[in-house]
Amino acid sequence: MGTRTPESEAGRLSRREREVAVLVAEGLTNREIANRLFISERTVDGHLEHIREKLAVNTRAQVAAWVVRQEGGATPAAEAGPASRPVPRPRLVAHPRMWTAAALVLALLAAAVGVLRLTASPPLTIQTIAGIPPTKNGQDGDYTGDGSLAIHAALSRPSDVVAGADGSIYIADYGNKVVRRIAAGIISTVVGSGADPLTQGAFATNVQLQSPSSVALDSGGNLYILETRDGALEVWTLLPDSTMSLVVPLGHSRSASPTNYKVPIGGLTIAPDGTMYIADRAESKVWRRNPNGQLSIYAGTGVAGFHGDGGAATDAMLWGPMGLALDQRGNLYIADTGNNRIRKVDANRIITTIAGSGTYYDDSGDDGPATDARLGYAFGIAAGRDGTIYVADTGNNRIRKITTSGRIEAVAGTGLLGFWGDPGPALEAEFIAPEAVALDPKGGLLIADAGNHRIRKVLGISN
Secondary structure: OOOHHHHHHHHOOOOOHHHHHHHHHHHOHHHHHHHHHHOOHHHHHHHHHHHHHOOOOHHHHHHHHHHHHHOOOOOOOOHHOOOOOOOOOOOOOOOOOHHHHHHHHHHHHHHHHHHOOOOOOOOOOOEEEEOOOOOOOOOOOOOOOOOOHHHHHOOOOOOOEOOOOOEEEEEHHHHEEEEEEOOOOEEEEEEEOOOOOOOOOOOOEEEOOOOOOOOOOOOOOOOOEEEEEEEEEEEEEEEOOOOEEEEEEEEOOOOOOOOHHHOOOOOEOOOOOOOOOEOHHHHHHHEEEEOOEEEEEEEEOOOOOOOOOOOEHHOEOOOOOOEEEEEOOOOOEEEEEEEEEEEEEOOOOOEEEEOOOOOOOOOOOEEEHHHHHHHHHHHEEOOOOOOOEEEEEEEHHHHEEOOOOOOEEEEEEOOOOOEEEOOOEHHHHOOOOOOEEEEOOOOEEEEEHHHEEEEEEOOOOOO
């Protein structure tokens, strides 16, 4: 038997172990790594034990040194900043200019022979539309840029995004405890940034928000915010006169605890008739408020777990539900985050799983049945007009879609933790914990790339 060396064992590190190693090199503690990767500290401990064993090292400094060597002597990630890639690798997807050149050649050939048809379409591309690299150390971003172009503004862990019919984009700038709006490329704060308590009739930019993690628009373009106040979960709306109005008080929720900061408190979506659906993550249930104000439980027993597929949604068990979405037929889709599944409640209020096998630590399953695929704490979902469901696969740092035939496909992201790809092919992009997705009126797919403190957009979505 030969002597084992760190370099000889490098190929045996799993993708997750490599991510943990890179974060160790950045100087993050186990708790910070757990928060970044949405796993427990105990799981981080286990990964580190495996890393040390595989690399034949004993200390965090030696792990960091191995990362630097793998980078070919590059500056450690902590110095290089969030825009650096964790692990260099060859680029496999053609640059958009190459697609343009190829299309031109094929078009000329078709004109010459009269029989050649251009059938290939260029890949989806991605770009940042809001946010810049943070200047602070750690996981928090900054709060700057109001009144200027959104691409020059600083955000902090944006947890949700929604687009209006007029093209306006609203952002739950969760780390900054404000809601911001992009119109004609200019960003502004519309709710929060003040010191006054959130009360009925208060001027929106004078109030102080606690946990504005979810936003939604109704058919009239009115803004709604899922928020916590005095230990209770509530939905507020921004009135046309720029004052705040309480819409739905949901009562006590553990989501209102300050210890849950940086984790979205739930989800919010509104049907064309004004019916509102609210996910309470901490209480593992989904509420429904009809247009006349009647409030009822729509899914979940309030006990965390997995149970109930094929039966009444109110008898089912959810585990930390986050994102919500409605399709054109009124079916409600739930990001059942803790169960690593996407579930559907149909018009008869029967619940089923449409994606996710319930197994974590992998993102396998692309191009196969969605129910056989693995999801990693998916936070956000969006429903296209054609019935396609888009998923922010948060723990796997990817964006995926569920087709109307029940297959799952990759939309954006390599699965590696980092920031990369703008502008370029979406499948080559890197994310850090994308928490929400939303479709804009022109078919763009908006992504709240929380860990990178940016809003990004995938162009070319057919919807």
